[in-house]
Structures are given as structure tokens and as C-alpha cells.
Amino acid sequence: MISKKMAAALESGICIRDIFEEGKKLAAVYGAENIFNFTIGNPSIEPPQVVTDALVKYAKTKPGLAVHGYPANVGFQDVRECIAAYLNKTYGTNYDYNGIIMTVGAANAMVCLCNVILDAGDEVVTFAPYFWEYRNYVENLYGKLVPALCNMQTLQPDPETFRAAISEKTKAVFINTPNNPTGAVYTEESIKNIAAILEEKQAEYGHPIYLISDEPYRLLSYDKPVPYLTNYYKNTIVVYSYSKTLSIPGERIGYISILPNVEGYKELLTGINAAIRYLGIVNAPSLQQKMLLDCYDACVDISIYKKTRDILYKGLTEIGYNVIHPDGAFYMFMQALEDDDVAFCERAKEERLLFAPGTAFYGPGWVRISYPVPAEVAERSLPAFKRLYDKYKG
């Protein structure tokens, strides 16, 4: 009934959403306050008032078709101009509005790019641990996702592993910093190493290798700045989502940004325009596009996430867990207390702690703790983490 390809993909995947939904069911049984659901990256801070105000304003705009009618496939020109100007001011870049394409969030932006760049059999390299859907984006198009495991002491990219992962078939590299699932912010040194290896490999193979930077967490960095990658490697394409910055993940709005000096600029733009139609998107939702005119530079108060991070990091390390200090996003990567991280997650459920096994992210032996939860929930979860620890080490 369903395709062989889909059936095989379903068989191999661990669905974190399922664990999340299970958490909601447990909450109904035991009371929400007794379940510690650290499974998915669901923002918990209310959207800023400017978001509500903008949605109301543009929903009421007359004539309505100016907002609700078809924009160009790539988006409204005024919105794209506004984003280009913001990026240029913030990062010293020279984006033209033609290089800004509005998308249904960052995930769909990645898929659009895969549709433009990949033929069957082509490869995409990514730094592991990685957001599990990356594999689906690539393999759904009969491509191959090649993971390059980070140094698991630092969670930074390992240059030699990365170099070895690239082949003549590599058309793109996915990079995500601040990182899901680890919370790592890749250092300037890491970025420079990656850029040098990519330049070397482009020269060796004679075709561009695009560095596709997935940046929904760019503004969620608590301890250090996040290098802007176009400043290090010419063939960088940045994709962005407002889901986390504005706490509107359901609204599906983001963009692809390409600087005019990127190799194949015009072909890429033509291809993206087509991919948006081939995927049946037609355009990113138009009200959410217009909304950005009034809140393109807004951001939730990230000190709230930082507070939760600090409580959890301090509490977990004091208990005895091995957690690599997470500098950004709202994830931390913690070593499981047994080799089988899936079994460890199951055992944690006995303490009503829900988190995702690292195996789902190509990081076996570890778990991802997704912490966009109120600080008091983090505080209250620590005794449960302690009981879990004692089961193994007590």
C-alpha cells in the first residue's frame, strides 16, 4: 500500500515525537507536575507581544488579498528586503533581496535545497550527533547522509574525521550551530578548519560543496558569539527559522539566504523557486511573512532558557552525570549510565523522566535532554535524576 522506500524508512527510525506524545499521556495519568518531559524542542516562553500585534495588524489589512493572496513563490519582496537589510547590518554581509527566499521554516528550507542540489546517489556530510531528520531529508531523495562524528570529549567537529567523510559525490555539508542535539556552539577554530577542508576538497573534485548552515538556534547562545559562516567560507547557504527566536514553531516561517558571490547563485535561485512548487509549498504562509516586517529583529528573553540550563548542568554534574557543557540552543547531551542508551531511557521513565536516546541522533551511549522547561520544573526533576543515578551507581 505504501512505498518500499517509506516502509524501510519507518522501520529504521526512532520517533522522538512518539516519546513526547507518551509523555503527554503519562501527564494525564500522573499529573503534569509529576512528569519531566525533556523530549522535544518545544519552546516554553510566550511569544513576544510584538508578534501578536503584527499578526493582528496584517490580518486586518485591507484589501485582504494584499496579505492573503498569492505572493511570488519566493515570498513578498518587502519582507525579503527587510531581512536582507537586517542581515547586512548585523553581520556585515551584502545580501540582495533576490537571495532571500521565504520558506516553511528552516526544515523545509533544507529540503528545498536538497531538491535543488541532489541527484540520486549524491552524498551530504553532516557532523554527528545530528538532528535525526537530516537523514530523511537526504535519503527521501535517494541520496546518502554521511555522518562525521565529533570529538565526543568536546562535541566539536573533528577535522580528520570530517575530511575522511567527504567524497567526490559530496554535494553539500549540513552544519548546525548552536547544535541540536548537543547544545554545542562550534568555535571559530572549528569553523576555520571546516572551511579549509572544504576549499581543499572543492579544488580536488572541481565542483562546489555547499555548506548549508541550519540556524534556528543562532540567537540562543548563552556564553559566546556564534561565528557567521559566510564570513569564513564563500559557498555557505544559511537557512533560518523564527520558531525558537519568536516562540512560534507552529507557524512555520523561515528563509534561505544566499550571497551573490556563492557559486551558481542564479541557478540556485531558479532551482529553489521551482523546488518550492515541486514540493507543493507554493509559498511560505503569507500572513507569517508580513508579520516579520514588524518583528524581524525581536527575540524572546533567552535568560530564561539560560537559567534552566544552569540549574540542570550544575545539578546533573553534581549528581555525577557526565554532561558536556552546552553553550547554546536548549539541549544538553548527557552520557547514559549503560551502553544501551535506549534501555537507559526506558529505565528513566520509571522515574517519570523522559528524554531522547542518543542513538536517534547518531550519538549512541548518550541521551539528549531538551530543556525549554520552566526553571522550577528543572529544579524538581533533579531528585528523579538522583534516584536514576543511584539505581546504577548507588
Added chain:
Amino acid sequence: MISKKMAAALESGICIRDIFEEGKKLAAVYGAENIFNFTIGNPSIEPPQVVTDALVKYAKTKPGLAVHGYPANVGFQDVRECIAAYLNKTYGTNYDYNGIIMTVGAANAMVCLCNVILDAGDEVVTFAPYFWEYRNYVENLYGKLVPALCNMQTLQPDPETFRAAISEKTKAVFINTPNNPTGAVYTEESIKNIAAILEEKQAEYGHPIYLISDEPYRLLSYDKPVPYLTNYYKNTIVVYSYSKTLSIPGERIGYISILPNVEGYKELLTGINAAIRYLGIVNAPSLQQKMLLDCYDACVDISIYKKTRDILYKGLTEIGYNVIHPDGAFYMFMQALEDDDVAFCERAKEERLLFAPGTAFYGPGWVRISYPVPAEVAERSLPAFKRLYDKYKG
């Protein structure tokens, strides 16, 4: 730089959007009132007030995350329940909310289904002339779209041509009534013939052949009711969009609906849930989903489109053009005055008439006139159509 597949697709396509954009440029030069742009299906009637009211209400809802946070990949349960109840009441069906999946419009719903059903090399049959993007939806996944040409005197499906188009590789049939590009509403007799042939072929090949009914124009039928296809063929999957009914094509909201008795119901639902993630959609925009709670049964005043249709159909046939009477949607199919419909469209531009060549829809020798324009524009366009006619026949 871009994939071979994408490059080949771009080479072969006629982009109607390009003609539309050209029309906007001409309007800037000659004045909008002097350009008759019949190229794309862009609704011209303002959205009903209930749409504005609903968007404002849900944009303001507190807590904001209840609206703007992540719904399930398949959508908010309350919205899906509401749509299931509406369909059951209207068409005497027995949808369960689990069988309603919210999508980024109908186009994306079609693509989701292709991702669930098709392996490389699989075939989809559709009745031609057809909406040109169908080919991209299928071929982007390395499938093959097989057109079954309608009877060009009636624009109704031709049973024998349809039967001959089906093979063992056929996994689905796309049907679109009221039809884009022709405006035809397929008769109950046509539907019964199609259903009988599909039953015969399912039995012959031993696997389901899904009839995927693309229904954005369902409520835009001016002369006769549109048969509800699940009542004729069990393995029907209906996809719907609110773009035309509510005049909100930019907002990208629609759904897939599957009755519990469809073969492979559970596998299809699991597959669609995954496809929404694999395509990077994650979920249909959440504010537009909630909006439907208040306007799921609203509709623009279609008598406005009917009036334009009547003016154009009467005017064009009186001039001498061969137009097949269009019963629905906002398109009519008109025979070109020379064999080369692309050349005919070029010549029409001299009279500042813009419409799309039938070749783009697998209907060579004809053109599509997209008429969601005010009645007075239709009236004023007739002298230009007359001058064009006289160039050929005068």
C-alpha cells in the same frame, strides 16, 4: 551546481508564473487597466469577514503557545474533528478525525501522498489536460506521470484512453474536478466509468490504485453538483484547500481526508505523518489551522465568478472562438486560432491579452483563460479578443 534532475525539469517546463509576472511588468508600463492578465488562478474576491475575525481572535489567544506552539505533525485534534464532522454532515461520509491530516494547501497534500505511495519507477495516471505541476510532483520522486487525454469535444474523461493508460506500475490516479485548466466538472457517468475501470484494474494487478481527488474548486461549481468521489470508489483519497473557497491562497491551508475503509488506512496515516516531517513541513501553519474552527464552512460569493464566466463565455463564442462551456473553477479552455498555441499566446500579447498555452497542460492547440477578474475587466477585454480574432480570420 544544481542537480541534473532539476536542470532537466527546468529546461522542459513552461512557467505560467513567468507570464503572470510579465503581465505585472506590462501593467506598470501601460497601466493596469490596459492589461488583461488571464494567466494564473489568483482569487480576486476579498476573503469573507469571518476569516479576518478568526485570524485576529486566534492570534490574540492566551497562552500564545496554545496556538503558535507545535501541534502534532498531522495537525490540531480539535480542527481535525471539526472538519470530519463537517464532511460527514455534508457528504454522508464517516470520517474519523484520525483520517483528517492538515497540510500546507492541497498541492502539498498531493506531494505528501506521492512521498508515501511512490517508489522510483512507479506511475501515476491523470486526466489531461491537467494542472502542469502534477508532473513535477511525480517526476521529482523519479516516478512517471501518464496522461490520459479527455475527449476534447466534451473535456470529459475518455474511458478507453483511461483504461489503456493504467499499467501494473500504476499506484495512483490524480483527478481534479472542477478542473484546472479546463473548468470541466466531471459528470456522474464519467465518475462511474472511472470507478469501474479502477476496480477492474485493482483486481487484475492485485494492489490498490488510489484515486487522489484534488478538490480546491469543489465549491466553485456554477451549474451542477460535483459528485463526492468516495461515494463511487472506495480507495479514494480527497485533498482539499481553502485557497479558493476563502480567497486565502497565500495562507497555505488544506487537508488530506481518508475514510477508515480505504485499503491500507493505518499504513497511509503512518506514512503521511512521516512524509510531513521528511518534507520539512513539520505541520501546516498553526494559526491558519485554528482559524478554520470559525470558518470551515464559509465561502466567498461565487456568483461573482459566475458572472465573469458568463460574460466571457458568451462574448468569446459570439466573436467566433471555440470555447467548451466551463461549469466550474475559474478557468475556461479555448481553442487557439493556430496549431501552435505558444505562438498564439505571443500574438495575443500584442493586444495585451495574457493567458497560458495549453501545451503547458498537455492540451496543445488550446489556451487556458483564468478568469477570477472583475466582470468589468472581462467586458473590457472583449474588444481585444475581437481584434485578435480578426488578425487570424478577418
